Amino acid sequence: MTTTTSPVLSASGVTMRFGGLTAVRSVDLTVNSGEIVGLIGPNGAGKTTFFNCLTGLYVPTEGNVTYQGDILPPKPHLVTQAGVARTFQNIRLFANMTVLENVLVGRHTRTKEGLWSALLRGPGFKRAEAASKERAMELLEFTGLADKADHLSRNLPYGEQRKLEIARALASDPGLLLLDEPTAGMNPQETRATEELVFAIRDQGTAVLVIEHDMRFIFNLCDRVTVLVQGQKLIEGTPDVVQSDERVIAAYIGTPFEGAPGDDEVAEVEAAEAEAAEAQQDTGPSGTPKSTTARTEDGQ
Amino acid sequence: MSTDTSKTTGESTDTGGRATMLRAITAVGGLASVVSTFLAWTWTDEFPGDLTFNGYPGGLQILTLVLGLLTTVFALAAMDLRGLRWLTPAGSTQALRLMALGTFATTWFTVIAIAVDLGGLANWEPGAWVAAIGSAIPLAALLLPNDTRPLKRPAELPSWAEILIIAAVFAIGLYVVNYGIQTDPDHPEPFLGYLIAVGFAAAALFKAGIVARMSALTAKYRSVTLLAALVTAVAFPFTQDKASYTELGVNILIFATVALGLNIVVGLAGLLDLGYVAFLGVGAYTAALVSGSTSSTLDVHFPFWAAVIAGAVVSLIFGVVIGAPTLRLRGDYLAIVTLGFGEIFRLAMQNMDGVSGPSVTNGPNGIPNIPPLEIFGFNFDEDHTVLGRTLDSNANYFLLMLLVTVVVVLVFSRAGNSRIGRAWVAIREDETAATAMGINGFRVKLIAFALGATLAGVAGTVWAHVQTTVVPEQYVFAGPVPPNSTFLLAAVILGGMGTIGGPLLGATLLFLIPKKLEFFQDYQLLAFGIALILIMRFRPEGIIPNRRQQLEYHETDQLDAPDQPQLSGNAVGVTKAEA
Ligand SMILES: Nc1ncnc2c1ncn2[C@@H]1O[C@H](COP(=O)(O)OP(=O)(O)O)[C@@H](O)[C@H]1O
Numbered sequence: 001m002t003t004t005t006s007p008v009l010s011a012s013g014v015t016m017r018f019g020g021l022t023a024v025r026s027v028d029l030t031v032n033s034g035e036i037v038g039l040i041g042p043n044g045a046g047k048t049t050f051f052n053c054l055t056g057l058y059v060p061t062e063g064n065v066t067y068q069g070d071i072l073p074p075k076p077h078l079v080t081q082a083g084v085a086r087t088f089q090n091i092r093l094f095a096n097m098t099v100l101e102n103v104l105v106g107r108h109t110r111t112k113e114g115l116w117s118a119l120l121r122g123p124g125f126k127r128a129e130a131a132s133k134e135r136a137m138e139l140l141e142f143t144g145l146a147d148k149a150d151h152l153s154r155n156l157p158y159g160e161q162r163k164l165e166i167a168r169a170l171a172s173d174p175g176l177l178l179l180d181e182p183t184a185g186m187n188p189q190e191t192r193a194t195e196e197l198v199f200a201i202r203d204q205g206t207a208v209l210v211i212e213h214d215m216r217f218i219f220n221l222c223d224r225v226t227v228l229v230q231g232q233k234l235i236e237g238t239p240d241v242v243q244s245d246e247r248v249i250a251a252y253i254g255t256p257f258e259g260a261p262g263d264d265e266v267a268e269v270e271a272a273e274a275e276a277a278e279a280q281q282d283t284g285p286s287g288t289p290k291s292t293t294a295r296t297e298d299g300q
Numbered sequence: 301m302s303t304d305t306s307k308t309t310g311e312s313t314d315t316g317g318r319a320t321m322l323r324a325i326t327a328v329g330g331l332a333s334v335v336s337t338f339l340a341w342t343w344t345d346e347f348p349g350d351l352t353f354n355g356y357p358g359g360l361q362i363l364t365l366v367l368g369l370l371t372t373v374f375a376l377a378a379m380d381l382r383g384l385r386w387l388t389p390a391g392s393t394q395a396l397r398l399m400a401l402g403t404f405a406t407t408w409f410t411v412i413a414i415a416v417d418l419g420g421l422a423n424w425e426p427g428a429w430v431a432a433i434g435s436a437i438p439l440a441a442l443l444l445p446n447d448t449r450p451l452k453r454p455a456e457l458p459s460w461a462e463i464l465i466i467a468a469v470f471a472i473g474l475y476v477v478n479y480g481i482q483t484d485p486d487h488p489e490p491f492l493g494y495l496i497a498v499g500f501a502a503a504a505l506f507k508a509g510i511v512a513r514m515s516a517l518t519a520k521y522r523s524v525t526l527l528a529a530l531v532t533a534v535a536f537p538f539t540q541d542k543a544s545y546t547e548l549g550v551n552i553l554i555f556a557t558v559a560l561g562l563n564i565v566v567g568l569a570g571l572l573d574l575g576y577v578a579f580l581g582v583g584a585y586t587a588a589l590v591s592g593s594t595s596s597t598l599d600v601h602f603p604f605w606a607a608v609i610a611g612a613v614v615s616l617i618f619g620v621v622i623g624a625p626t627l628r629l630r631g632d633y634l635a636i637v638t639l640g641f642g643e644i645f646r647l648a649m650q651n652m653d654g655v656s657g658p659s660v661t662n663g664p665n666g667i668p669n670i671p672p673l674e675i676f677g678f679n680f681d682e683d684h685t686v687l688g689r690t691l692d693s694n695a696n697y698f699l700l701m702l703l704v705t706v707v708v709v710l711v712f713s714r715a716g717n718s719r720i721g722r723a724w725v726a727i728r729e730d731e732t733a734a735t736a737m738g739i740n741g742f743r744v745k746l747i748a749f750a751l752g753a754t755l756a757g758v759a760g761t762v763w764a765h766v767q768t769t770v771v772p773e774q775y776v777f778a779g780p781v782p783p784n785s786t787f788l789l790a791a792v793i794l795g796g797m798g799t800i801g802g803p804l805l806g807a808t809l810l811f812l813i814p815k816k817l818e819f820f821q822d823y824q825l826l827a828f829g830i831a832l833i834l835i836m837r838f839r840p841e842g843i844i845p846n847r848r849q850q851l852e853y854h855e856t857d858q859l860d861a862p863d864q865p866q867l868s869g870n871a872v873g874v875t876k877a878e879a
């Protein structure tokens with residue numbers, strides 16, 4: 001399905017620790033241009049944390065992320081500037097701005113009118129504003145929200161809020177779009193529509209990395225699927241391969257099996273968490289993640 | 301009047317008849333109140349405003365007269381009288397009730413004040429009895445059934461008529477403001493009566509839906525509205541005949557402007573600045589130091605434009621120095637640091653007297669004798685006769701300050717409605733999401749903070765010349781006399797965060813009330829606190845709500861769609877980010 005294989009995003013050895021808890025452990029992941037890649041795994045597997053590491057919301061404890069060959073700086077606005085946009089699992093729209101304004105905020109990185117030009121309102125400013133609005137309306141058209149442009153985003157129904165998040169993310173003309181559970185809370189029709197939307201986004205040349213629990217959605221959509229369990233990559237492959245892997249099924253159903261990556265960690269993580277909590281209590285503010293991390297590493 | 305023209309569907313003829321009856325009674329009561337104002341209410345002119353004349357109304361009677369008339373007119377409108385229906389687009393009953401209550405409250409306040417001030421009901425002339433009874437009759441409106449309805453689209457008027465309406469509204473507004481400013485400062489009664497009357501009347505007009513209609517009109521004719529506002533403001537000093545009134549005017553204008561500058565920081569970007577008054581002080585001290593005052597330690601005399609630039613630049617530098625380290629952090633650090641900065645500024649000014657510090661500011665004595673401004677040979681301290689009216693020093697400074705106000709209004713609306721303004725609001729709404737959308741939170745917040753500081757600094761340069769002296773004690777966190785940071789913040793919150801009108805109205809009220817009600821001054825801070833608690837409880841979006849916030853706090857008043865369908869032709873271009 002992929003036309004070219006140049007990697008858009010590649011993460012290598014990304015590890016994220018919170019105190020004693022290793023939420024993401026040495027994950028490698030590549031997204032090629034023109035690809036839709038799925039990221040699945042049970043709740044708490046570290047998928048959202050991994051997204052946060054990619055987008056600079058968290059600074060990964062170890063590992064690095066490159067976008068089109070350049071290392072991404074761990075600052076969210078620079079990541080977006082570079083061309084990686086995202087949506088949030090728990091919708092984070094600007095609730096009291098209109099739908100159109102939300103998308104216009106998404107245009108921020110692709111426009112550069114500063115305070116002076118806003119105050120002086122020269123022809124350049126007006127042109128840029130008009131162009132931004134035009135592009136924003138295009139995106140609302142694309143996501144089917146054009147007729148709600150003047151509504152406050154908080155008043156949109158849930159499914160449309162998710163779509164608006166996608167429109168807002170697309171406004172930065174990203175080369176890679178990260179979607180965190182884009183169909184959570186949607187009914188089957190809305191899910192179908194979102195599927196079409198993701199295909200359309202891919203067809204416009206934006207690679208997509210999507211977290212989702214809806215397996216039908218994932219297996220329909222994705223060229224490759226990566227499974228994350230207990231912060232670790234369990235398997236990666238085409239939907240067919242992943243679908244038939246017994247470990248994946250077990251991870252979702254929760255049956256323990258020989259050599260499950262989570263097995264020994266469960267105990268370890270619990271112990272470490274307790275220890276970290278304790279450490280935090282008696283050392284107070286000095287009990288920074290680093291010191292507790294060091295301790296758990298000793299215990300390994 | 302007895303012919304039933306109301307064709308309220310769904311009501312049985314019986315209740316319809318009863319409602320018409322009640323409305324007629326209300327109208328009659330309004331008229332009775334009006335008539336009473338032409339009679340003498342008391343026998344002595346010791347009561348402020350001299351209510352002893354038969355034949356024409358005076359003093360507080362004017363308020364009863366106006367409210368009585370409005371009550372009658374609204375009652376007739378409620379009876380669906382042809383030609384008056386436009387008065388109550390959102391339903392007449394609530395408006396009528398408030399008008400009736402207003403008439404009653406204002407009139408009874410006056411007659412009770414007469415009895416209390418002069419010692420007993422014996423001081424009531426027959427007119428007072430007529431007023432007391434007459435103004436109670438409209439309370440019949442309280443029994444009316446509610447008929448609140450969604451705002452309908454108004455009939456299109458020719459545009460010249462709509463523009464005339466805007467002009468008329470501003471003229472009326474100027475009259476109302478002048479009435480308040482010109483009330484007798486030695487007696488609290490006239491101003492209290494004024495507050496009661498204006499409060500009820502404003503609430504009634506709001507409930508009638510006429511305020512919403514007006515704001516739709518002003519949004520339609522933005523430039524006409526701006527021009528009308530400007531003309532009204534310029535007309536203000538021409539309509540004053542006492543120096544004390546123009547002094548009130550210029551002070552109100554300065555504090556309103558500073559509050560509007562603060563609204564960029566607080567209302568748009570959502571940054572809590574508790575030391576904003578210090579930036580006003582920075583501007584004022586800078587202007588004083590370069591003013592050529594004999595007490596200034598700098599032996600320079602900048603022309604005013606250079607002083608303004610100096611004040612702006614120094615404030616900007618302080619803004620950046622305070623903001624840069626603090627705004628990198630999330631959370632309430634900014635509030636604490638600005639609070640500290642405000643106090644440090646005052647203490648530093650107090651101690652840079654050559655004894656406990658370098659000799660810069662003369663310490664607690666401040667810098668007096670700031671010479672009057674002179675721009676192009678126009679001396680701001682002298683009286684000038686323009687268009688047959690004499691403008692005194694305060695009036696001159698009022699007009700100068702108005703320039704600053706216009707600049708701040710333009711900055712607020714232009715910056716607010718642009719890429720940077722949207723970024724501010726986005727940061728205020730959800731900082732994480734905003735940074736994930738590519739907004740450099742630190743940079744954008746620093747721009748808002750420094751811009752606010754600069755605008756306050758500019759206002760400070762004018763303020764120094766109006767006061768002719770700057771002393772450290774003016775720049776406290778909280779105090780009985782404005783400006784202080786609490787006053788400014790309260791003006792923003794009371795008036796309405798994120799709007800232009802809000803801080804202007806808030807500052808006007810907060811400045812005027814203690815000036816007019818002397819007994820109130822000792823309790824001013826207490827009253828501030830109570831007023832803020834009440835506002836937070838009952839109208840957290842402030843008196844003048846911003847469209848967004850109104851929705852935020854009153855989820856049930858569904859206004860989610862714009863009140864009128866956007867003109868389909870240019871649907872894209874017309875989202876007005878009011879904040
Ligand atoms: N900021 C944080 N601090 C501490 N623990 C966190 C933080 N964010 C996530 N975690 C933990 O990391 C683990 C993975 O969470 P998450 O990435 O949200 O899982 P998923 O998205 O796969 O459901 C969870 O155990 C969660 O509690």
Ligand SMILES: [Mg+2]
Nearest residue numbers: 047048049089
């Ligand atoms: Mg998640």
